[in-house]
Every structure is written in C-alpha cells, then in structure tokens.
Amino acid sequence: MLATEKPRHDLRWLVAAGLIPILLCLLFTLLEAGQMVKRQLAVTSSMLMSQAENISDRARVMTASLQEYKNHRCADIKDELQEYGSMHPYFRSVGLIENGNVICSSTFGERQDSIEDIIRRPLPPEHKDLWSLSVAGTSGVNNRPAVLFMHEDRDGFASYALVDGQYFIDFIWAAGMRHDYDISMKFGDGFAMFSGVPATRQSDKQWGNHTLNTHSDRYAITLNVTSSRSELLYNWRQVLLSLMPMALILSLLFVALTSNWLKRKSSFRDEIRRGIERSEFSVHYQPVFNLQTQKFSGAEALMRWQRPDGHWVRPDVFISAAESEGMIVPLTRYLLQRVIQDSAQWQLEPGFHLSVNLAAEHLQHDEFMSDIRAFAAGMDHLKPTITLELTERSLIGEDRMVSQRLAELRREGIIIAIDDFGTGHCALSYLQTFPLDYLKIDRGFVNTIESVDGETPVLDAIISLADKLALKVVAEGVENEMQLRYLQNHGVSFIQGYYFARPMESAVLSEWLQEHNGSVPQEPTTR
Ligand SMILES: Nc1nc2c(ncn2[C@@H]2O[C@@H]3COP(=O)(O)O[C@H]4[C@@H](O)[C@H](n5cnc6c(=O)[nH]c(N)nc65)O[C@@H]4COP(=O)(O)O[C@H]3[C@H]2O)c(=O)[nH]1
Structure with missing residues (x-):
C-alpha cells in the first residue's frame, strides 16, 4: 500500500541512495587513476634510469681503458685518444689529467687547462676514485650540458670522459613528452638536466601532481619525474568511462531498493495504524502450568494480527516493525484495552497471573505508569496478578528511571518477569539492579534438553542463577514430556x-x- 504523502526525509534517503554509488565510483576511480599515474611514473623512471646507467657503464669502461696511458707522452697517444673520442658514441671528449690539469685530450691534444676551467665549476670537494658530475656546459661547448666521468688514482693521475648531455636530454624529453611529465636528471651534485624549459615546470605541490624521485644503485644518478594534473585527469576519465555505467546502474538499483524499502516502511506504519482502527489485532492467551499446585495458574497475552484478506502476520514481524516505526506504544495500549475487554467474559481465581509483553520504548514513555495503572484498574474486577514481561534489551543501560518505575509498580502488586532470558546481549548486572520476580527461560534453551537425565550446561546454569537470585523460573516452549520431566527434576515450577x-x-x-x-491432561493437547 502506498503512503499518501512522502515525507521530506524519504526524499533525502532516495537522493542518498542514488548518490552513494556515484560518489563512491568517483572516489574509487580517482584513487585508481592516482595509482595508474604512479605505476606509469615508476615504469618511465626505471626506463630512463637504465638508459642513464647504460651510458654510465660505457663511460666507466672508457675511463678504465684510458688508465693504461698513464706515464705516456701525449704526442705518442693523442691519435689513439682521438680515435677513442670519435669512434665511440656519446663522448664529447676523453682525456688524461695530472694534478687537476688536462695533459692530453681527444679534442685538443696536448694542453694544460685545468679540468675545473673546462667544466667551468669547482670539482666536488669529496669524491671516490670513480665519480661523475653533470655540468651546465664546458669551455668548448658552453651552451649544452655534459656529464663528466672521472677515474682517479692516488698519484694525482686521472682519466676522464665527457658525455654530451644532449643524449640524456633527448631521451628524457621523449619520455616526458609522451605523458606530459617534467623530468630532471643529475649526476652527483651537479647540474640538473630538464626535459623542458625549467620556467614552465609544474609546482610539485599542485593538486593532482605526482612526483617520483629515484636514485641509481650503481651510480650517483638522481632522477625526478613529476606528472601533471592533466595526466591524472586523463587517467581518471579513462577509468570513469569504463566504470561509470556500472555505477549508474547500481545507483538506479539502490534508488529502486530504497524506494521499495521506504514504501514498505511507511506502509507498515500506516497499516499498523489502520489495523488498530479497524480492530484487526486480537489477543490470544497461552496458559502457564504450575507444577507445585498442579494447576494452570497464569496465562500470557500474545498479540495476533489478521489482515482483512485473512492472512495472519507473524507477531515477531509486526512487533519489530511496530518497534522500529514508533508504533509499539499505541499498539501495546490497544492490547491492554483488548485484554480488559476480553476479561469481561472470564471467570478467574483471584491472583491468577496475567502477563503482558512490554517493549523497551514503552518503559521510557512518559505515560508508561499511567498506562499500567489504568490497565490494572480495568482488570481489578478479576483481582489478577498482573505480570509485565520485559526483554533483556529493555533493561540495557541500567536506567535509573526505569528501575524506579518498576520498583513503584511492584509495591502496587505488579510482578516483573524477564522474558527470553539468555538471548539478549546484555550484562547480567541488571539482574541485581532491577527489581525482578520471574525469569522466563527462552525456548531455545529448553530445546537443548536431550534426555531426562542428560546435562544441558547453559540451561542448568540459568536455573541455578535464578535460584541464587531468588527468582521464580518459567520455562517457555515446552513441547514434550521429556522436557517437562527434566525441568521438574531441576526445580522449575512454571511450564x-x-x-x-x-x-x-x-x-x-x-x-x-x-x-x-484440577484435571491436568496427561497427553499433549491438540489445539
Ligand atoms: N515453538 C513453540 N513456540 C511456543 C511454544 N509455546 C509458546 N510458544 C510461542 O513462543 C512465544 C512466546 O512469547 P514470547 O517469548 O513473549 O515472544 C513473543 C513476544 O516477544 C512477541 N510478542 C507477542 N505478543 C506481543 C505483545 O503483545 N507485545 C510485545 N511487546 N511483544 C509481543 O512476539 C513473540 C512471538 O510471539 P508468538 O509468535 O505468539 O510466540 C509465542 C508463543 O506462541 C512451544 O511449545 N513451542
């Protein structure tokens, strides 16, 4: 049945249901795009680094080979040096150094320039035997970076190879262009070679930028690759295009499910209200047998709901719906009224226990006390002992107000029972805090009885706990003689x-x- 008016908060539920899959999809795809960018950065870095290491390997071999020319005169070896410099790729020049001065080079032959003049900067103060340094330019080619590779021995002799920086710039530029990356590479503490124009570089702190810094394990090479926000957005768009249709379908599904749930929710509320107005609810009574007096000394009032189409709604279904829809208090009031009406036809012995179930919410209600007193007054013609059955959940939190209310009602002759004992998830401390008279063992525990002489540890523990707390015990859901005998043997009096x-x-x-x-049936009743 459709609710006639859709409250505004129902619309909020629908909007939330529609938006959640889409927002989750946006978030998830953004995270995934970030991961993709990082993976691409790692691939590019590793490719560039191995390229740089490859050239460094060649320079190392070159400088090692040149070591054999130590103590040779430049005039004797300059042709061979020239051949080295021109026959091998990458090298701008190679040569030999003594005490910081170039004594022979493949480009200029015999000369006496200091290496610092050639690379136009001081040498690093501390370095190993084999080291490298990137520089902005050299005295011969001052507008193009280069990388100096040195192989020094302890006597002040060194061989060097100058690799043209254009090789590095070319491959970092090619890699950077493909993904719109900013890449810089430097050797030692030297000049950083960029893939683009430094002035146009993106700031690392901008939203959407990802930066990866890597260092070579074998050489003093540092590589910095920064992807732009546009790279992230590009990847995001790609992932979104593949996942968004699914998110939209999920969103529609969620909206449909939520709308269905809202319909059921509001229709349940309306239907319970209508059910009360049309007297669709009735009360059934289940007698309780007292083993000591061998009489039925009480009955529990259990609500029933028969829809106009004849269908019976299960009590656990409509009771929990009434609780969650805020209808349990009106429904219980209706029940109390019905019991008073029903009782007009009864003849009961005074003191007959009549128990009603109460929900947690009702105990907190402002009119709880007046509701119960009105019920007691309405039943007064039969002088019954009214028992309120509360679930463990009702007592969670050891509410002082509830405790005081129950104590007051007890003083007025009303009995308090704890229902479905052992099935709630609540601390046992309430057994001491709340004023209680009866403990009702849930039928789940009664079902565990397997033989009259057997042991059911949890059930036995509950019975002995009740005994220690001086609470009377009612066993629910007793279906056969074996269960009855077992409970009787363990001192349970009410069945x-x-x-x-x-x-x-x-x-x-x-x-x-x-x-x-007075004449207790020996066989189970078939009613
Ligand atoms: N299998 C089996 N079942 C047995 C046996 N003897 C009794 N029962 C069932 O066990 C339930 C006992 O009620 P409950 O534990 O208070 O459990 C009740 C109670 O928690 C709730 N309820 C029923 N009426 C009311 C009511 O008026 N107000 C509130 N707040 N809750 C109610 O709904 C629950 C279910 O009620 P019912 O379906 O009437 O189910 C009843 C009863 O029909 C047995 O030998 N075997």
Whole structure:
C-alpha cells in the first residue's frame, strides 16, 4: 500500500541512495587513476634510469681503458685518444689529467687547462676514485650540458670522459613528452638536466601532481619525474568511462531498493495504524502450568494480527516493525484495552497471573505508569496478578528511571518477569539492579534438553542463577514430556508450551481453564 504523502526525509534517503554509488565510483576511480599515474611514473623512471646507467657503464669502461696511458707522452697517444673520442658514441671528449690539469685530450691534444676551467665549476670537494658530475656546459661547448666521468688514482693521475648531455636530454624529453611529465636528471651534485624549459615546470605541490624521485644503485644518478594534473585527469576519465555505467546502474538499483524499502516502511506504519482502527489485532492467551499446585495458574497475552484478506502476520514481524516505526506504544495500549475487554467474559481465581509483553520504548514513555495503572484498574474486577514481561534489551543501560518505575509498580502488586532470558546481549548486572520476580527461560534453551537425565550446561546454569537470585523460573516452549520431566527434576515450577496448551482465543480461555484446572491432561493437547 502506498503512503499518501512522502515525507521530506524519504526524499533525502532516495537522493542518498542514488548518490552513494556515484560518489563512491568517483572516489574509487580517482584513487585508481592516482595509482595508474604512479605505476606509469615508476615504469618511465626505471626506463630512463637504465638508459642513464647504460651510458654510465660505457663511460666507466672508457675511463678504465684510458688508465693504461698513464706515464705516456701525449704526442705518442693523442691519435689513439682521438680515435677513442670519435669512434665511440656519446663522448664529447676523453682525456688524461695530472694534478687537476688536462695533459692530453681527444679534442685538443696536448694542453694544460685545468679540468675545473673546462667544466667551468669547482670539482666536488669529496669524491671516490670513480665519480661523475653533470655540468651546465664546458669551455668548448658552453651552451649544452655534459656529464663528466672521472677515474682517479692516488698519484694525482686521472682519466676522464665527457658525455654530451644532449643524449640524456633527448631521451628524457621523449619520455616526458609522451605523458606530459617534467623530468630532471643529475649526476652527483651537479647540474640538473630538464626535459623542458625549467620556467614552465609544474609546482610539485599542485593538486593532482605526482612526483617520483629515484636514485641509481650503481651510480650517483638522481632522477625526478613529476606528472601533471592533466595526466591524472586523463587517467581518471579513462577509468570513469569504463566504470561509470556500472555505477549508474547500481545507483538506479539502490534508488529502486530504497524506494521499495521506504514504501514498505511507511506502509507498515500506516497499516499498523489502520489495523488498530479497524480492530484487526486480537489477543490470544497461552496458559502457564504450575507444577507445585498442579494447576494452570497464569496465562500470557500474545498479540495476533489478521489482515482483512485473512492472512495472519507473524507477531515477531509486526512487533519489530511496530518497534522500529514508533508504533509499539499505541499498539501495546490497544492490547491492554483488548485484554480488559476480553476479561469481561472470564471467570478467574483471584491472583491468577496475567502477563503482558512490554517493549523497551514503552518503559521510557512518559505515560508508561499511567498506562499500567489504568490497565490494572480495568482488570481489578478479576483481582489478577498482573505480570509485565520485559526483554533483556529493555533493561540495557541500567536506567535509573526505569528501575524506579518498576520498583513503584511492584509495591502496587505488579510482578516483573524477564522474558527470553539468555538471548539478549546484555550484562547480567541488571539482574541485581532491577527489581525482578520471574525469569522466563527462552525456548531455545529448553530445546537443548536431550534426555531426562542428560546435562544441558547453559540451561542448568540459568536455573541455578535464578535460584541464587531468588527468582521464580518459567520455562517457555515446552513441547514434550521429556522436557517437562527434566525441568521438574531441576526445580522449575512454571511450564508454558504446546505440551499443555497453545495460545488460544479469549472466548475459550475461561472455559478451558475451568475444564483443565484440577484435571491436568496427561497427553499433549491438540489445539
Ligand atoms: N515453538 C513453540 N513456540 C511456543 C511454544 N509455546 C509458546 N510458544 C510461542 O513462543 C512465544 C512466546 O512469547 P514470547 O517469548 O513473549 O515472544 C513473543 C513476544 O516477544 C512477541 N510478542 C507477542 N505478543 C506481543 C505483545 O503483545 N507485545 C510485545 N511487546 N511483544 C509481543 O512476539 C513473540 C512471538 O510471539 P508468538 O509468535 O505468539 O510466540 C509465542 C508463543 O506462541 C512451544 O511449545 N513451542
């Protein structure tokens, strides 16, 4: 049944249901795009680094070969040096150095220039035997970077190779162009060679930029690769295009499910309200047998709901719906009224225990006390002992107000029972804090009884706990004689279950009790 008016917060639920998959998709794809950019950066870095290491390997071999010319006169070796310099790729010049001065080079032959003059900067203060340094230019080619590779020995003799920086710039430029990366590479603490114009470089701190810094394991090479925001956005768009259709389908599905849920939710609320107005709810009563007096000394009131189409709604379904839809208090008030009406036809012994179930929310309600007192007043003509059955959940938090209310009602002769004991998830401390009289063992525990002489540790523990706390015990859901005997042997006095009686209509309760009290049935009833 459709709710006639759709509250505004229902619309919020629908909007949230529609947006959540889309927002999650946006977030997930953004994260995935970030990961893709990082993976691409790593691939590019590794490719560039191995290229740079490859050229460094060649320079190292070159400088090692030149070591054999130590103590040779330049005039004797300059042709060979020239051949080295021109026959091998990458090298701008190679040569030999003594005490910081170039004594022979492949380009100029014999000369006496200091190496610092050639690279136009001081040498690094500390260096190993084999080292390298990138420089902005050399005295011969001052507008193009170069990388100096040195192989020094302890006598002040060194061989060197100058690699033209254009090789490095070319391959970092090619890699950078493909992904719009900014790449810089430097050797030692030297000049950083860039893939583009330094002035146009993106700031590393900009949103969407990713930077990867790597160092070679074998050479003093530092590589810095920064991707731009546009790279991230490009990847994001690619992932979004593949995942967004699924997110849209999910979004529609969520909206449909939420709308369905809202319909059911609001229709349940309306239907319970209408059910109360149309008296669709009724009360059935399940007698409780007292093993000590061998009489049915009480009955539990259990709500029933029959829809106009004849369909019975299960109590656990409509009770929990009423609780979550804020309808449990009106529904319980209706039940209390119905019990008073039903009782007009009954004849009961004074003190007969009549128990009703109460929800946690009702205990907190402002009119709880007046509701119960009005019920007690309405039942006064039969002088029953009214029992309030509360679930463990009702007592969570050890609410002082609830405790005081229950204590007050007890003083007025009302009995408090804890229902479905052991099935809630709450601390046992409430057993001491709250004023209680009865403990009802859930039928789940009764079901664990396998033989009259067997052991059911949890059930036994519950019975002995109740005994220690001086609480009377009612066992629910007793269906056979074996369970009955077991409970009797363990000192349980009150038995409720199909073995004795199923919940019955009000019209038959009084007669049934008269018929059975005093002559307890030996066989289970078939009602
Ligand atoms: N298998 C089996 N079941 C047995 C046997 N003997 C009794 N029962 C069932 O066990 C349930 C006992 O009620 P409950 O533990 O208070 O559990 C109740 C109670 O928590 C709730 N409920 C019912 N009426 C009301 C009510 O008026 N107000 C509130 N707040 N809750 C109610 O719904 C639950 C289910 O009620 P029902 O379906 O009537 O189910 C009843 C009863 O029909 C047996 O031998 N075997």
